[in-house]
Amino acid sequence: MTDSTEQHGEQAENTTYMRKIRSFVLREGRLTKGQQHALDTYWPDYGLQYQSSALQLADVFGRSSAVVLEIGFGMGKSLVQMAKEAPEKDFIGIEVHRPGVGACLSDAVAQQVKNLRVFEHDAVEVLEDTIADNSLDTVQLFFPDPWHKKRHHKRRIVQPEFVQLLRRKLKPGGVFHMATDWENYAEHMLEVMQAAEGFSNLSADNTYVERPEHRPLTKFEQRGQRLGHGVWDLMYKKDN
Numbered sequence: 423m424t425d426s427t428e429q430h431g432e433q434a435e436n437t438t439y440m441r442k443i444r445s446f447v448l449r450e451g452r453l454t455k456g457q458q459h460a461l462d463t464y465w466p467d468y469g470l471q472y473q474s475s476a477l478q479l480a481d482v483f484g485r486s487s488a489v490v491l492e493i494g495f496g497m498g499k500s501l502v503q504m505a506k507e508a509p510e511k512d513f514i515g516i517e518v519h520r521p522g523v524g525a526c527l528s529d530a531v532a533q534q535v536k537n538l539r540v541f542e543h544d545a546v547e548v549l550e551d552t553i554a555d556n557s558l559d560t561v562q563l564f565f566p567d568p569w570h571k572k573r574h575h576k577r578r579i580v581q582p583e584f585v586q587l588l589r590r591k592l593k594p595g596g597v598f599h600m601a602t603d604w605e606n607y608a609e610h611m612l613e614v615m616q617a618a619e620g621f622s623n624l625s626a627d628n629t630y631v632e633r634p635e636h637r638p639l640t641k642f643e644q645r646g647q648r649l650g651h652g653v654w655d656l657m658y659k660k661d662n
Contacts, residue, residue, distance in 0.1 A: 457524025464527040470514070472543040476554035482539060483512045488559040491591075492516070493545045493579070494566055498526025500638040505530070505538040508636070511559075513538045516545040546584065555590045561598045564637065568604035580611045585618045594662040597624070601637065601655045603646055608654035615658050624657040631655050 453461075470482065480486045488511045495501040495515040505513040515538065517523050523542045530538050541548050566579050580600065588598055598621070602608050612629060615621060625631045633639070633655050643653055 453521050453524055456528055457521050460524045460528035464531050468527050468530060468538065468540055470539045470541050472541060472548055472552055474551050477552055479557055483537065487512050489514065489557065490560040490562060491558050492562040495522065495526060497522045498529055500640055502526060502529045502533055502535055502538065503638045504636060505535045506533050509537055511537065515540040516548055517542060518544060549587055549591055553591050556593050558591050559593055559596050561588050561592060564601045565603060568602060568607040570604060570606065578607065578610060580614050582614060582618065585614060589620050589660055592660040594660060596660045598658045601653060603651055603653045605652060611656050615656060620661050621658040622661055624659055631657050
């Protein structure tokens with residue numbers, strides 16, 4: 423084997439290793455009867471399956487409108503609220519934790535929200551394969567796992583490669599909106615985004631923005647505010 427072949431093999435091995443690094447740990451948890459019922463009953467109307475070819479979102483929703491995609495919606499309360507308060511837009515949520523998916527479906531049906539669909543799958547794979555390029559108006563990433571230990575920072579989802587994947591999926595002028603309650607992660611996000619090609623910071627001072635009204639204030643966030651914890655929002659627009 424030549425040196426160049428050995429080098430190429432090492433690079434391929436490293437790339438494969440990096441792609442196996444997940445930004446989440448799958449903590450399945452126990453489904454409540456209500457969550458299981460929601461999955462069994464409402465998935466045909468609200469669920470989207472990962473596929474290796476791009477979905478036509480206008481066909482999914484039966485109309486052409488602005489599309490907001492949220493990565494890691496947790497139990498889905500804020501996502502359902504946003505969809506309910508913006509019926510002119512269509513919302514897609516991606517979550518790997520099954521109890522959260524069930525809770526989100528149950529809440530959407532209870533509030534008669536029709537402009538929402540959800541994936542139960544790895545967000546990176548969905549974005550790479552199932553979401554068409556230049557199809558999203560907004561991508562939201564609220565309170566992702568901060569992986570606060572330094573040796574785990576490589577697991578943070580906001581990394582240069584991921585940001586450029588989002589850039590492909592966003593329409594020109596589309597917005598990537600992040601929020602975190604970990605200052606170190608906020609600084610990491612800011613550093614990655616400031617160096618990212620093709621994005622402009624929507625902050626007046628090129629740092630963080632005030633929480634926009636369309637992002638609901640969660641109970642978790644309200645509790646944090648009472649305890650004096652900070653929350654940092656970052657919003658970046660894809661350049662034309």
